[in-house]
Amino acid sequence: MAGHHKTFTDDPKVDPGVVKKAFTAAIAVGGLGLIASGAAIAMGEELRRQFFFSYLVAFMLCLTIALGALFFTIIHHLTRATWSTGLRRIAENMAGTLPVLAVLFLPILLGLHDLYHWSHEAVPAHDPLIRHKSGYLSTSFWVIRAVVFFGLWTAIALFFRRNSVKQDETGDTALTFKMRKWAPVSTLIFALSISFAGFDWMMSLDPHWFSTMFGVWTFAGSMVSFFAALGLAGLWLTKKGALAKTLTVGNFHDIGKLLFGFIVFWAYISFSQYYLIWYANIPEETAWYLHRTHEGWDNIFSLIIGGHFILPFALLMSRHLKRRRAVLGLACGWMVLMHWVDLYYVIMPTLQHHLHFHWLDVTTVLGVGGVFVAFFVRQFGKDAAVAHRDPQLIASMEYDNA
């Protein structure tokens, strides 16, 4: 209603008891998951290779969510957005897990030879295609790139989070302008790094195959899973009584709209990649999809079309359903699961000719996911759950783009 101005009356901090309980539960699940999964390394070559592939899927699941959060934070400042002010701290905390994810990346370095066929020194000698790409696909360059990516991501994530937290204390608007100033170059770095990280860690699993759309595909999946995770995190906070008046139904409606939008974007990108390869019908490209539409993988292909696009598309189209927290929460949880399936579909066929799920697929998600959630939640114990002295917070609370 016009003339009815809101004020920030919530407690900016989450109840420490709630944070501690969630952290303990998540770190316990994560620790047990990692120990159970890690045991597989010592149990023969077959289990070791399965561990590294399952671990890569779980790792990429958490990494893409964190990167989506990083992009959301950057784009908030780049576009001088108002509506997302109340949600920004949640994204900053998700991106704040990037230093932890850098540590969780180490097992992938250990599994380099098990995961990436091109990394064996003997391979380029008798494989002309890989020899041709060896300038890029060399172990040392690959490791340097990984270090650079994590270095840049960590620097950007911490820069935006620290300045945002600083504003909680000082209320200094100059910090907002400082963050806006660094948003454009961060966007550029983000776009290049996420694309090449996708090439390096997922596309190079099959070094003969290539797709120029793979970087955008990585980004699209990243945004879908991030908005799903943002919805879940926001619902968790309000359910625990934190930010109950700050995060309005309009905020959740907007998350639903963006989730819907990026699901369509993801479908557009995924189909475009598939469609061009199907139409051109060049053997070196089609082999990748041929493998993925046979031997049980065709079921996953159909599941992704139905579960990652058609079902959420139909569900989230309705304004009424997006504004119902229970339905939105269900859709968000489902999309995180579907994002895992999508990554599994890209990564796992490299290892397995026939589709068969493995217990390591579950334990690695619990392990990496548990640690990821734990360190995400922990940050709510340190700082406010919302940028409560951001000059645009009140406007974001009043805004309901119904």
Next chain:
Amino acid sequence: MADRKNWGMVAEFDNPARLLEAAQKVREAGYQKFEVWSPFPIHGMDDAMGLGGSKVPWITLLGGLTGLTIGFTLQWWSGSIAYPIVIGGKPLFAWQFGLPVMFELTILLSAFGTVFGMFGLNKLPRPYHPLDKIKRFKKATDDAFFLSIEAADAKFDLGGSKALLEKLGGKHVTLVEE
């Protein structure tokens, strides 16, 4: 002029906030056939007027499904039934190559459904409206805010409606003939 029927009554308000308040009160008084006129959209007006959800999305959906069906049928029928010619070693019909056209026609007819559905529900184009006769009403496209109540409303009553509009701060309350 005695044979002319009354169309309704119109009043001018000072600003969007007053108009919003007036719309709320007119609705609370039980009126149903009333309308507000403003040079720009006013936040919260839908709620104040008690407008339900728009019917346009359903027309959009209908348009989209029609487009999808046409896109599929056209390609499948022309490629597999009417002119079954193998091109580039591709099947006579496959969803892979059918999808772009199905998608584009879905979008096109959704957009048509949205735009023309909106026109239809708003009864546009309408070359004549009784309010056009009121000289001051031209300002509704520039810097003035109006509320009109139709004579066809069951609650409409010359004296009572005028008194209500004036009580709510309406100025230049005028009776409008058809």
